[in-house]
Amino acid sequence: MAEMRLALRTAEVIAVGSELLGWTRVDTNSLFLSERLASLGIQLTLKTVAGDDRDRLADVFRHALDRADLVVLTGGLGPTDDDVTREVVAAVLELPLIEDPSIVERIERRFARRGLRMPEINRRQALVPKGATVLENANGTAPGLLIEAGVRVVVLLPGPPRELQPMMEALVSGALAERATAERLYRRVILITGRSESHVEEAVQPLYSRWRTASPPIETTILASPGQIELHLTVRAPSAAATQAALASATAQVRDAIGDDVFSTDGRSLEEIVGDLLRSRHLTIAVAESCTGGLLLSRLTDIAGSSDYVLGGVVAYSNAAKTQFLDVSANLIAAHGAVSEPVAVAMAEGIRSGTSSDVGVAVTGIAGPGGGTPQKPVGTVAIAAVGPDGLARVRTLLFPGGRALVKFQASQEGLDMVRKMLIAGC
Amino acid sequence: MAEMRLALRTAEVIAVGSELLGWTRVDTNSLFLSERLASLGIQLTLKTVAGDDRDRLADVFRHALDRADLVVLTGGLGPTDDDVTREVVAAVLELPLIEDPSIVERIERRFARRGLRMPEINRRQALVPKGATVLENANGTAPGLLIEAGVRVVVLLPGPPRELQPMMEALVSGALAERATAERLYRRVILITGRSESHVEEAVQPLYSRWRTASPPIETTILASPGQIELHLTVRAPSAAATQAALASATAQVRDAIGDDVFSTDGRSLEEIVGDLLRSRHLTIAVAESCTGGLLLSRLTDIAGSSDYVLGGVVAYSNAAKTQFLDVSANLIAAHGAVSEPVAVAMAEGIRSGTSSDVGVAVTGIAGPGGGTPQKPVGTVAIAAVGPDGLARVRTLLFPGGRALVKFQASQEGLDMVRKMLIAGC
Numbered sequence: 042m043a044e045m046r047l048a049l050r051t052a053e054v055i056a057v058g059s060e061l062l063g064w065t066r067v068d069t070n071s072l073f074l075s076e077r078l079a080s081l082g083i084q085l086t087l088k089t090v091a092g093d094d095r096d097r098l099a100d101v102f103r104h105a106l107d108r109a110d111l112v113v114l115t116g117g118l119g120p121t122d123d124d125v126t127r128e129v130v131a132a133v134l135e136l137p138l139i140e141d142p143s144i145v146e147r148i149e150r151r152f153a154r155r156g157l158r159m160p161e162i163n164r165r166q167a168l169v170p171k172g173a174t175v176l177e178n179a180n181g182t183a184p185g186l187l188i189e190a191g192v193r194v195v196v197l198l199p200g201p202p203r204e205l206q207p208m209m210e211a212l213v214s215g216a217l218a219e220r221a222t223a224e225r226l227y228r229r230v231i232l233i234t235g236r237s238e239s240h241v242e243e244a245v246q247p248l249y250s251r252w253r254t255a256s257p258p259i260e261t262t263i264l265a266s267p268g269q270i271e272l273h274l275t276v277r278a279p280s281a282a283a284t285q286a287a288l289a290s291a292t293a294q295v296r297d298a299i300g301d302d303v304f305s306t307d308g309r310s311l312e313e314i315v316g317d318l319l320r321s322r323h324l325t326i327a328v329a330e331s332c333t334g335g336l337l338l339s340r341l342t343d344i345a346g347s348s349d350y351v352l353g354g355v356v357a358y359s360n361a362a363k364t365q366f367l368d369v370s371a372n373l374i375a376a377h378g379a380v381s382e383p384v385a386v387a388m389a390e391g392i393r394s395g396t397s398s399d400v401g402v403a404v405t406g407i408a409g410p411g412g413g414t415p416q417k418p419v420g421t422v423a424i425a426a427v428g429p430d431g432l433a434r435v436r437t438l439l440f441p442g443g444r445a446l447v448k449f450q451a452s453q454e455g456l457d458m459v460r461k462m463l464i465a466g467c
Numbered sequence: 468m469a470e471m472r473l474a475l476r477t478a479e480v481i482a483v484g485s486e487l488l489g490w491t492r493v494d495t496n497s498l499f500l501s502e503r504l505a506s507l508g509i510q511l512t513l514k515t516v517a518g519d520d521r522d523r524l525a526d527v528f529r530h531a532l533d534r535a536d537l538v539v540l541t542g543g544l545g546p547t548d549d550d551v552t553r554e555v556v557a558a559v560l561e562l563p564l565i566e567d568p569s570i571v572e573r574i575e576r577r578f579a580r581r582g583l584r585m586p587e588i589n590r591r592q593a594l595v596p597k598g599a600t601v602l603e604n605a606n607g608t609a610p611g612l613l614i615e616a617g618v619r620v621v622v623l624l625p626g627p628p629r630e631l632q633p634m635m636e637a638l639v640s641g642a643l644a645e646r647a648t649a650e651r652l653y654r655r656v657i658l659i660t661g662r663s664e665s666h667v668e669e670a671v672q673p674l675y676s677r678w679r680t681a682s683p684p685i686e687t688t689i690l691a692s693p694g695q696i697e698l699h700l701t702v703r704a705p706s707a708a709a710t711q712a713a714l715a716s717a718t719a720q721v722r723d724a725i726g727d728d729v730f731s732t733d734g735r736s737l738e739e740i741v742g743d744l745l746r747s748r749h750l751t752i753a754v755a756e757s758c759t760g761g762l763l764l765s766r767l768t769d770i771a772g773s774s775d776y777v778l779g780g781v782v783a784y785s786n787a788a789k790t791q792f793l794d795v796s797a798n799l800i801a802a803h804g805a806v807s808e809p810v811a812v813a814m815a816e817g818i819r820s821g822t823s824s825d826v827g828v829a830v831t832g833i834a835g836p837g838g839g840t841p842q843k844p845v846g847t848v849a850i851a852a853v854g855p856d857g858l859a860r861v862r863t864l865l866f867p868g869g870r871a872l873v874k875f876q877a878s879q880e881g882l883d884m885v886r887k888m889l890i891a892g893c
Binding site for chain 2: 061062063064065066067068069071072073075076079085086087088089090091092094097100101104108228237238239240242243249262263264265266271273328330332333334335336337338339341342343345346347348351352353354355356357358359361362365366395396408409410411412439441442443444445446448
């Protein structure tokens with residue numbers, strides 16, 4: 042092509058639809074678009090959700106054009122008065138809308154196939170801004186549009202995912218690929234447990250500046266939720282080969298700085314990692330729970346194929362159940378309290394011997410909001426794991442947060458204790 | 468207050484965080500904010516998701532200030548370099564940032580309670596734009612901020628929902644309520660299980676047009692997810708009195724049309740409803756699970772105070788565990804298969820007599836992806852409940868979807884079977 046064109050590096054997505062501004066529906070198209078754009082090395086830099094208000098949409102679209110190389114608008118291409126995207130875009134770009142008879146015909150045929158005549162309002166879907174490329178919609182009446190707006194590119198896609206996705210795939214292997222740079226984005230997610238965000242940040246901070254000035258440079262994002270810290274590493278480079286080495290080396294540096302608290306570097310969840318460790322060593326597991334109420338075992342059994350290594354478990358809320366199902370002696374409970382390290386160990390041993398499993402893990406604690414004491418406040422949890430070697434590991438932790446968070450963090454720590462026991466080779 | 472202030476009618480939300488621009492995470496805080504703002508009659512007119520880029524965030528914030536009465540920014544208040552919200556807002560509003568020693572102290576205390584020293588970087592969270600009101604954060608280190616920017620209001624809230632939500636609730640009953648108009652939105656959510664979306668839609672469709680023309684008119688939204696249909700009724704009016712009568716009458720009409728499959732009309736979840744039914748009748752419950760892997764019991768124990776009526780449970784994945792912990796005879800399993808109504812009933816009876824509970828509920832099925840047969844395909848689940856009367860109810864269902872969805876739907880049906888048994892008065 043003779044004409045000079047801008048290589049597309051940045052994109053903004055504008056999702057149009059008042060329903061997306063309520064409290065029940067979230068725009069998920071942008072996740073798909075973000076991933077497909079990244080595969081072309083185009084970075085999604087901003088997302089907007091706009092309603093059906095013409096002026097506000099025009100304002101937002103104008104600003105997006107000022108900032109990004111590519112603007113993708115989704116939704117608002119239907120036949121009704123509320124569907125304003127086509128008209129707003131044409132008005133901002135000062136392009137006349139012209140009815141395309143071949144689109145009218147296609148829509149008429151779609152209706153005819155279901156024995157219906159096309160309602161007159163659908164004619165609006167055949168309006169095309171002058172010079173735009175029409176993108177065929179195999180799964181609906183609204184065609185998409187691609188518009189060259191000076192050096193920028195504007196794409197309009199219908200809102201329903203099953204209409205939008207095939208059209209976007211066609212663009213990614215066609216018109217957008219031609220306009221992308223030679224570079225692509227590569228990403229690695231490192232998952233860490235057992236540390237606070239600030240402590241992870243302190244440990245890896247010295248690496249950031251090294252990575253930022255490396256070639257290729259590595260960008261980082263840190264994300265914290267209770268019981269789990271995520272470190273996202275992103276590289277922009279022309280080929281997978283160079284980046285994989287850079288990402289592998291950066292991952293190794295994080296492992297050096299953080300140690301065994303790094304539990305995943307390949308997208309697997311903690312329950313998946315534990316399951317894979319058990320499976321590879323042909324070991325079985327059983328779980329005894331009190332305050333987690335079945336959550337630990339439920340997470341283990343979320344993994345397909347977990348019936349190969351999960352034998353089962355007991356949720357013993359009452360002291361009587363602890364004695365009956367787990368053979369924990371009433372004297373031990375009386376001496377130390379139900380939330381104590383000796384009882385946690387006895388529970389883990391009880392479920393292990395009761396099911397003849399290789400690994401037994403147990404959690405007993407106070408999830409709250411009631412039940413706390415000055416000595417054992419809400420959030421106090423004793424966790425024990427007994428391995429194939431028959432030896433018990435046990436620790437007591439104090440988790441912050443409400444009931445659901447205490448349950449989750451305790452289940453996370455229980456799984457992690459098993460993981461650490463298994464990677465230590467016991 | 469003598470000073471004239473703008474009544475807040477429109478709001479924009481800006482969610483800050485590069486992770487929200489990737490393909491794994493969606494901003495859900497804005498749903499909560501939209502609903503809470505609507506309760507004050509403040510309409511959410513635009514949402515933006517911005518990354519950690521200062522210039523782009525400044526640009527977006529400036530435009531939001533031009534359009535909306537209230538701008539709420541969420542996220543980006545953490546202690547790291549990526550957390551830019553505080554600084555960008557202060558820069559755009561031309562307010563100096565001043566360290567607030569009382570915030571430093573509060574953060575130090577938070578760390579000290581867990582036996583940790585405050586990392587130096589957390590000091591950034593104590594920076595306050597001059598004149599801003601500090602919003603205390605009961606669940607984290609980052610305080611929120613409320614800034615009067617001329618006639619506009621700007622609110623900064625931390626990203627984690629458990630930190631953001633209580634702060635927003637405090638604003639909704641306090642500073643924002645003072646600034647709202649006289650109209651409010653009132654909402655009622657009706658939860659239904661055991662029916663498909665189209666069956667619910669058919670049953671309630673005749674009510675829609677009646678409601679739309681009523682005074683005040685009632686708007687409806689129907690939302691379907693596997694195992695649960697939600698019907699949202701919304702009224703905009705100047706006072707609660709008139710709307711409550713209208714919403715109560717509409718709710719009664721839905722109950723007439725749908726019957727007992729309506730399980731909640733007051734915001735309570737199914738596990739909460741079941742818990743309240745058990746508590747009010749002084750009954751206890753125990754659970755035997757196979758394919759749900761602890762999920763049913765974990766849901767029951769998500770409710771605060773559930774230790775009053777939950778005795779415990781057993782997850783018996785293997786046939787041996789079913790026999791050992793639940794006293795299910797090996798012959799019965801051999802004759803009917805582990806996934807069968809006789810085995811489900813025996814499991815429910817076994818856990819009930821083993822724990823001496825009033826109610827026993829059991830789930831056995833094939834969650835997939837493996838384990839299906841032509842006679843019992845993946846998704847086949849037998850569910851049994853035995854009540855205080857000692858009688859068993861049992862049914863077999865075939866649930867669509869993958870492993871996680873089968874688990875959830877089976878737990879939902881198990882809970883609902885207990886609910887229907889208890890409201891039938893047995």
